[in-house]
Amino acid sequence: MAEEMDCTLAMIKPDAVAAGKASEIQQLAEMHGFLIIAKRQLQLTTRLAEDFYAEHKGKAFFNGLVEFMTSGPIVALVLSKAGAIRAWRELMGPTNVFDARLKAPKSLRALYGSDGTRNATHGSDYPQSAAREIKFYFPNLQLASAAEDAATAQEYIA
Ligand code: IDP
Numbered sequence: 001m002a003e004e005m006d007c008t009l010a011m012i013k014p015d016a017v018a019a020g021k022a023s024e025i026q027q028l029a030e031m032h033g034f035l036i037i038a039k040r041q042l043q044l045t046t047r048l049a050e051d052f053y054a055e056h057k058g059k060a061f062f063n064g065l066v067e068f069m070t071s072g073p074i075v076a077l078v079l080s081k082a083g084a085i086r087a088w089r090e091l092m093g094p095t096n097v098f099d100a101r102l103k104a105p106k107s108l109r110a111l112y113g114s115d116g117t118r119n120a121t122h123g124s125d126y127p128q129s130a131a132r133e134i135k136f137y138f139p140n141l142q143l144a145s146a147a148e149d150a151a152t153a154q155e156y157i158a
Contacts, residue, residue, distance in 0.1 A: 006084040007037070007143055009133035011122035014072035016112045017041075022075050025108060025121065029079060032091055038078035038138050044070050052136060061117060068117050076137040085130055088123040095119060 010029070012022045026036060044052070049069040056062050081087055093100035093107025097119050100110035112120035124130035134141065 006082055007078050007080045007134060008084040008088045008124045008130045009122075009137065010077040010079050010088055010124075012075040012077070013118070013120055013122060014068065014070075014074055015114060015118040016120040017075060018072050019112070021112050021120070025112065026075075026077070028108065029077070029088075029091070032081075032087070034079040034081045034084065034088065036077055037080050038076075038134075038141050040076045040137055041073050042076065042137075043073050046070055052133070064117055078134055078138060078141065078143075085124055085127065089125065092121045092123050 012025050016022060016025060022041075026039075029036065046066060049066045050057070053062070053065055053069070056065065079088055091108055093104035093109040095109070096116045097109050097113035098115070100107050100113065100119075104110055108121045109119045114120075124133050134143070
């Protein structure tokens with residue numbers, strides 16, 4: 001029986017996609033031991049972006065965040081690795097790019113982001129949010145079988 005694998009939902013945000021960095025970021029993820037088991041490129045509508053970030057509704061940065069996230073295509077990824085949620089957040093670095101540049105200069109946000117909102121990447125923060133976010137983008141993905149199939153089919157288009 002295949003060993004159970006941890007998964008997280010990552011996004012490459014519109015700034016990094018527009019800058020042509022999506023492939024490079026996926027390569028870095030793989031170099032750090034993540035398997036890409038599902039992938040979709042899509043353009044978020046305002047409604048989808050508001051739903052995805054519903055927990056932030058009412059905050060001062062919410063409208064700017066939605067505007068940013070709908071400004072161009074994103075790449076949504078399901079990444080698998082032992083301890084994937086924490087490991088991906090560590091690779092991304094702090095939310096604010098200026099913090100990231102100071103505290104984690106080799107992190108994805110330090111390397112590819114530009115400010116507090118335009119920070120290049122997203123990663124789920126808890127198992128519950130990973131489950132919700134994976135379902136948000138990949139409602140038909142069967143995680144157990146996808147992890148088992150990952151060695152032969154590393155890409156799944158919903
Ligand atoms: P996270 O992406 O590191 O989990 P969250 O607090 O969940 O951080 O915020 C979601 C996204 O909202 C951030 O990645 C960033 O794009 C944006 N954001 C968060 N805090 C601020 C802020 O104080 N000002 C502007 N944008 C923010």
